[in-house]
Amino acid sequence: MTAKLYIDGREICASEGDVLIDVAADYGIHIPSLCYMRGRPCLGTCRVCSVVVNGSIMPACTARIADGMVVEVAQPEVADMRRALVEANFSEGNHNCPSCEKSGRCELQAVAYEVEMVVSRFPYRFAERERDQTARHIFLERDRCIFCQRCVEFIRDIDTGHKIFAIHGRGTHARIDIDVVLADRMPPEQVREAADICPVGCIIEKGRGYNDPIGKRKFETRSIRDRVLEGDKK
């Protein structure tokens, strides 16, 4: 059923039950996100796509279109809240972009530019996070993990469907882990997929990095905003 809704005062028609973040993108309204991937089940972990729906704040990836919905995306308070969520990731992990293999093709960095982040408002923690290089083709640079769970849900053993990645512990003890036996069975394309699906430079394909020169990297040739709005799966 067709529903009529309002995003930032603009009247929009969409199908009831559709995902708000997708509908917004189809109408040229970019709502940044770090965990959501169009066409895949919503994870709802990063909260960076938070908007105001009928007066309450909720993530646009979990909100489904309903008739008469009133959505605020650009409202300064909620925009600042989204920026705070992005900033928190930089304080929580260690993000030394100048020495990161993912720089220029990193979604966290690209989204930070979109929300015009220049510094984190939270104290930088400099947390100690041990890296894991035991798998044959993958190493985990845990400093950069933002616990989006994309790898946990979407990268699975081809034969058994078992999860290869898992998050252990909670809060400051949370840690992304890899099942080395299953990881070593991953075909090269799946290794590449895991590295690409990770929005940051945590899942790194061994032997690959710094392939594109500065100025020619993914989000430098086309911004994350343009990619989302033009339907390029991130």
Add this chain to the structure above:
Amino acid sequence: MNHHAKDYILSHDLPRSAMDPAVMAKRDEKLHVAMIGLCGCWGCTLSFLDMDENLLRLLDRITITRSSFTDVKRIPRRAAIGFIEGGVANEENIETLVHYRENCDVLISVGACAVWGGVPAMRNLVPLEDCLREAYVDSPTRPLQQPPTIPYHEDIPKLTTKVYPLHEVVKIDYFIPGCPPDGQTIFKVLDDLVHGRDFSIPAHINRFD
């Protein structure tokens, strides 16, 4: 820092030739802009130089005092806008930063080191003791004919336990990320402030590396 009386000379205390009073008067009417470097690599200072001929457009409004352009070692008087490269990694950095804050109306962190600690802050992940031991005692490149020594002298500033972003030590008004930021980004911020426009670094010129 402690200095023994009279065993050093500071360049800004040396006698110098008098400036033309008319030139000085004109300069005094302009906004004074300065830039200092703390714990950084001088890359951001080089980006400041990269503003190049763009700066000519601003020279009827500003004058540049202490900076990589002038080699002036002290701010001769209160500055309207102060840029800083590098984070805080030793006691001398703190002293310089606090003095600079007291003498600038607007203070701007320039580059990853100033904004969050940057490359020097990689030592925050290990205790200072281990860091010094690795650099001076266990270092494979230390001079083998000498006993391993961690340099210590009252004239060598004491290291802080961790490396700090500037805004954790004094109030900072604006931040320009990048390692280093582009000269044109620094120019945009300067140009906006001089003309009373709001500070902004739009997505297409923002960068963290």
